[in-house]
Amino acid sequence: MKAVVFGGTKGMGRALARLMAERGDALCLLGRDRDDMARSATDLQIRGAAGTVGVATCDLLDPSTFAPALDAAVAALGGLDAVVVTAALFATQETLERDDALRARMLAANFTNTIQFCELARQRLLAAGGAARLCVFSSVAGERARKPVLLYGAAKAGLSYYLTGLDHKFASRGLRTILVKPGFVKTGMVAGLPVPPFAGEPDAVARVVLRAIDRGTPVVYAPGIWRWIMLVIRLLPRAVMRRIEF
């Protein structure tokens, strides 16, 4: 498989890229920091990635970088089967409420710009004529508005809505959209936050996601138990949601 991973140097992207490397996939990393990407590329290379792991500069806060980065990646890979997007911004609700500029950046990155990136990725996946897998990390935070992840969840809810529609519209043309809804996963993103029950390990979650990419599963919760947790939370009445703090 020839895959582009946007955000592959850290957290879930790192875990997923490693699994792909260890089974011999060809990879190209997109991200902001070239030095950091070079280090990750070496790591993936040693783990068994096919050919040379490519890197291309791409900043989620700067949509003008998207098309050149994707084109460079397709050229480096000599084709394209999958695009994985794990890049996003995270901050706690209190911080986002306090900081207007930060809030604007988070909303732009996680909603507007991620969708812009997906549109460009979609076109290239269909044009390349490969397996055409678009795997994007949204969040269970977008399932039901909850106090501690209200703003972050709002952006992710919009993203999930878009990705669901992408599947409806383009499935018949061969595009497989994999919408990932991770629960709490112990990555650097949430380091220091209290760990809730049913938290997942990055490696285990990555295995679930990679299987979904291979099979073309449209929606995947990871760890799987979050499907049922969110089912319950979606059914809670407003009066309860106003009272609880999670």
Place this chain on the structure above:
Amino acid sequence: MNEPLKIARRPEPGGDAVAGPGPELPLTELAGWGHYPVVQGCERRSEDLEDITRGAVLTRGLGRSYGDSSLPPPGRHVVAGSPLADRLLAFDAATGVVRVEAGFALMNLNRLFLSRGWFTPVSPGTHYVTIGGMVAADVHGKNHHVAGTFGEHVRSLRMRVADGRVLECSDTHERDLFRATLGGMGLTGHLLEIEFQMRRISSPWMWQESEQVPNFDAALEALQSAGRQWPYTVLWSDLVAEGSRLGRGLLMKTRWAEPDEAPATPPRWRGAPALPMFLPSWFLQPWMATIGNAVIYLKHGARPRTGIIHPETSFYPLDVLREWNRLYGRRGFTQYQAVLPGPHDHPRHRRFVDALRARGRHVFLCVIKDCGPEGKGMLSFPRPGVSYALDIPVGPQTQALVDALNDVVVAEGGRVYLAKDAFTRAEHFRAMEPRLDAWNAVRRAWDPQARLKSAQSIRLLGDDP
């Protein structure tokens, strides 16, 4: 990956200059593997180890040291956590030299390289450790008598020293810092990258022979002679048995299997189940140690056993149950490990065992290993002699027991292992460590303001709180 936005961090109370947890980063319980002592603290983890070690008081790996080595000193709460900094930075398939970020776990090294014909030159008894932790504790293993400690195989270290600089050290560059860091418990600087030499193996499987030894004196003899022929030896010993059976045990002798002996398929690394919760602290009773040790001994049988075994079974028998430390309950346990000189001087070793037995029957597990020559590490634990590792539940008697054992260790010229220790008194440690002043001098040259410290360095190494 979702990147955390920079969170404004409040300085910690007490004029702490390090980046502390903001209001969003709450304090939790931090403890070593023995779950004693437990302190309120916060571990800052990030893929970017250079970032989180800036101004940090200490870096913690996977928290497998037993006592307080990985805990913040009193009045401080935050330690940097390395496990997310876990990339392979270079690997030379021709020579077996590998360079990793300090949080890289031994488990992953084994998983990735065993089938390629390479193995860590030295392995501790668990693979849930970081390479950084292996350097900081300068770990030893069942091949100490021939291979020395892990530090002997380290070629170069990249560190952040106390004044904030990041530099590379080795036996040829900043040699003092290098040697003080091997076994320096992370107190000379923050380990960022480690380059070391892996060992070529003849196959990914192992050949083991094990046999019963009837008593303590026979056990020491057998361990000694096995070391002359085998690269990996260890002795499990029953120190709660009575009379002439005292010190009976099982001697395990292992080597890498030759290609024609080994199964055609490489060993699979299995996931292990975890003990889901702490058992009640009253659960383990001394009679269980008596029965358990007897069962292990008798189950083996009088006939020597030989055969091919999985390297995981050989090196990491306890890792089959993750979180097994919870067996001891929330009160925790300590592993007391000391090395006594002179393998042939049995009376010296008998005095140690007598001191142990005079204080009760609390030892659930005893592992004995002969050690080879001292290595480069200025404060590394092993020295020629015999090492005893004893698992003891924490209780009202523990301090007195450790004191009594340390009296013998001081008198006989031995020393204790910092990576395990939670109870030794500073006076005892000073008496058993003539090397401490030289090590502290190097430390102070690199850290004149004493910025780097741990709960253990305050308790044991003469640091001011």
